[in-house]
Amino acid sequence: MSATDDTDxxxxxxxxxxxxxxxxxxxxxxxxxxxxxxPVACVSILTKLVKAERAVALQHCDGAxxxxxxxxxxxxxxxxxxxxxxxxxxxxxTTSKKPLIVMAPAAAAAxxxxxxxxx
Numbered sequence: 001m002s003a004t005d006d007t008d009x010x011x012x013x014x015x016x017x018x019x020x021x022x023x024x025x026x027x028x029x030x031x032x033x034x035x036x037x038x039p040v041a042c043v044s045i046l047t048k049l050v051k052a053e054r055a056v057a058l059q060h061c062d063g064a065x066x067x068x069x070x071x072x073x074x075x076x077x078x079x080x081x082x083x084x085x086x087x088x089x090x091x092x093x094t095t096s097k098k099p100l101i102v103m104a105p106a107a108a109a110a111x112x113x114x115x116x117x118x119x
Contacts, residue, residue, distance in 0.1 A: 019046065019090055020099035021068075023054055026106050027075050030057050033099040043068050044086040050102050060107040069101040078103060 017039045023030040034053060040046045044064070051063035058066075064086075071094055073082040078101070084091075094100055 018094070019092075020094040020096050021046070021050055021102045022099040023050065023057065023102050023104060024075070025057070025104040030054070030104070033096045035096070040090045042086065043084045043088050043090060046090050046100075047086070047102070058104055061105050065105050067103045069103065071098040071100055073101055075101075 017037070019036040019040050020033050021036065022033045031054075034050075036046065036049050036053070038049070040049065046068060047066040048063040050066060051058050051061075067078075068084045069078055069082045070084065070091065084100075091100070
């Protein structure tokens with residue numbers, strides 16, 4: 001590979017204003033990883049942006065119902081140790097290959113939660 005080839009990105013600095021996320025529901029990835037190009041101050045704002053971007057897939061829940069986990073967290077290891085607090089700063093250094101994990105509640109669980117809010 002020549003020094004002028006711009007397809008090699010291994011030595012380029014990460015763009016900290018981009019945040020990559022992968023949405024999951026029922027332990028299954030929903031679509032491909034997506035990038036949030038606006039700078040995001042905290043996890044709570046990130047969940048609102050994900051909800052807005054994936055409104056059709058997330059009709060059954062609010063942005064506040066989404067749970068965000070650190071990149072690389074195994075799906076069978078999703079617990080409070082890896083869960084990001086809504087007020088926590090969004091970690092940098094995410095990529096399409098190592099995105100933040102955004103877990104949506106199952107549609108049935110969300111329906112029960114919504115019913116409880118109505119009672």
